[in-house]
Each structure stands twice: as C-alpha cells, then as structure tokens.
C-alpha cells in the first residue's frame with residue numbers, strides 16, 4: 001500500500017524516510033467511508049473475547065473509530081455487546097481528554113456536534129446558528145477570560161474534565177485492534193485479555209514507555225481517519241504503529257505488548273514517530289510543528305487546568321465598538337473587555353444578520369423599497 005504523505009516541514013524529510021523505511025501502511029479507515037456489509041449475527045465472533053452467538057450478543061452498533069471522534073457510519077461486526085460496553089467507557093475518557101477541542105474542531109458524532117462543559121465553572125462551548133451565522137462555535141466565558149489590551153492577548157482558563165490516561169490509550173489502541181488482520185491479532189491475545197478487557201494490570205503498567213503517545217496540532221483540519229502500519233524490517237520498533245487524525249490533531253502510538261515485541265522491550269526499544277504532515281497532495285505550508293510525547297500510562301484520574309489563548313492585533317482592539325445584538329445599532333458606551341460574555345468563532349465570509357435591523361422586513365429579507 002502506498003500513501004502520498006507530505007510533511008509540513010520539508011527539512012524533516014530524512015526523519016520521514018526513516019519511518020517509511022521501517023513501516024508500511026496496511027490499512028486505512030475513514031469516518032466518512034462506509035465499512036461495507038456486516039456479517040449476519042449468527043456468524044459473528046467477537047475478536048476481543050472470542051465469544052460467538054449465542055454466548056455473546058451483538059445488538060449494539062460497535063464503532064471502529066469512536067463516535068466521539070466524528071464517526072457515525074464505520075461500524076464493525078466483530079465486537080460483542082459486553083466488550084463494546086468496556087470500550088465505550090474508554091471512549092468516554094478519550095472524549096474528556098480531548099475536551100473543548102472536539103467542539104472547536106466541530107467533530108460531529110452520533111449526537112451531532114459535541115458540547116463542552118468545563119467542570120466547576122461557567123465555560124461552555126457549543127456549535128449553533130447565531131444572528132444568521134451558521135454552525136459557529138459559541139464559547140460562554142463566564143468570568144474566566146482575561147484580555148490584555150496592550151498586547152492583544154486573550155486567555156481563557158478552565159478545568160479539563162477528568163480522564164484516566166491509560167483508558168484514553170486503550171480507546172486509541174482499540175482502533176488499531178479493530179483494523180488488524182486476524183493473524184496479527186493473535187500476537188496480541190494476552191494484551192487484549194489482560195489489558196484491554198481488564199483493569200487488573202493497569203497499575204503495573206504505570207510508567208511503561210509503550211504508553212507514550214505523540215500529539216501534534218496541525219494547521220489543517222481533517223475528517224477523522226486512522227492508518228495502521230506494520231514493521232517491514234527488523235528493528236527496535238514495535239510491530240504495529242497507529243496514526244489517528246481527528247480535527248486538527250495528529251495522534252501517534254505503538255500497538256502495545258505484541259508477543260515477540262515484549263521479548264525485545266528494553267531501554268532502546270520504543271515508538272518511531274513520523275513528523276506531522278498531510279495527505280492532501282499539495283504542499284502549501286512549510287512550517288515546523290512540534291509534537292508532544294505524553295505518557296498515557298497513568299491509572300489515576302487526572303484533573304488538569306486547561307485553557308485557550310489567542311491574540312488580536314491591539315490596534316484593532318482600540319477601535320472596537322459595542323453593538324446592540326437585536327438591532328445592530330452602535331451603542332454609545334466604551335468597549336470593556338471584562339464585560340465579554342461570549343466568544344463566537346465564525347468563518348470569515350459570513351455576515352451577521354441582526355433580527356430587528358432597521359430597513360428589514362419581518363421575514364428578515366432586505367427591504368429594498
């Protein structure tokens with residue numbers, strides 16, 4: 001299988017060559033491509049617990065890519081209801097981990113666009129239509145926004161919903177296990193039984209480097225897709241690597257505890273990361289995008305501070321005016337950043353449509369008479 005992968009930073013071509021010298025893609029799945037026919041229930045076998053009907057039931061839709069990552073259609077016929085329930089819990093942790101990013105990236109899942117509610121304070125984010133603007137992201141900021149009028153810096157602070165790092169890792173690894181062929185899956189039997197379907201080994205795994213996951217924030221947004229790679233020559237790298245692209249995030253991990261890999265686990269053994277890039281063909285940007293490797297082995301729930309930051313040209317801040325949202329008329333009061341209640345993020349080409357704008361008829365059409 002060939003993929004046309006273009007790096008954002010062309011200086012890192014050498015590093016990409018090292019990755020592709022060792023790994024070849026074996027499967028690509030996308031949230032926007034249908035997975036095809038499903039096997040009839042009586043022929044199904046769960047690839048995780050190994051049970052078949054009637055010992056296992058297959059009533060629920062089992063998503064190969066979690067619906068929280070924007071997958072509505074890609075479902076499997078090889079995951080029983082009880083395994084699906086276990087993975088569903090990990091996927092909820094993954095959604096907590098991604099936090100406000102899913103809303104900002106408008107990652108549409110089973111329940112439409114996700115809303116975000118920061119625990120314990122007033123920051124909320126949702127996707128809606130406001131004043132004629134379609135599908136805009138609205139963030140209620142409460143008292144958590146600070147604006148520096150001199151520098152133009154805006155900082156919104158809030159708490160991230162709690163998440164268990166190892167559960168987040170398992171939600172990601174689950175995607176890889178769904179993509180793997182049956183022969184390769186055999187090498188992960190123990191990992192699936194003892195780690196994926198159970199919490200018993202979680203504490204023993206804390207600090208293990210196989211749980212290091214690389215994250216990068218990309219300049220382009222993607223529909224969610226995943227690529228599973230298999231090692232093509234021996235080396236101190238895991239047999240399978242998995243890349244997940246969702247919204248503006250690229251996630252890289254190694255599939256953990258493959259039978260033969262574990263014999264080689266040592267200080268030199270570890271994941272090989274591919275520098276951030278895209279599959280869109282053209283090469284528009286040449287920028288360095290740092291990736292951050294995070295240890296996702298933790299078994300305790302993390303409660304982290306989170307935030308959003310952006311900068312607006314301070315010259316433009318000086319000229320801001322206050323407008324009545326009902327009529328669009330200018331109000332004769334100075335702009336006060338401490339009074340900001342909401343931030344709305346819209347595409348550049350959309351025009352605000354005030355409901356009671358003078359010169360408008362009741363149905364909202366322009367009055368040209």
Ligand SMILES: [Zn+2]
Nearest residue numbers: 046049080083
């Ligand atoms: Zn099962």
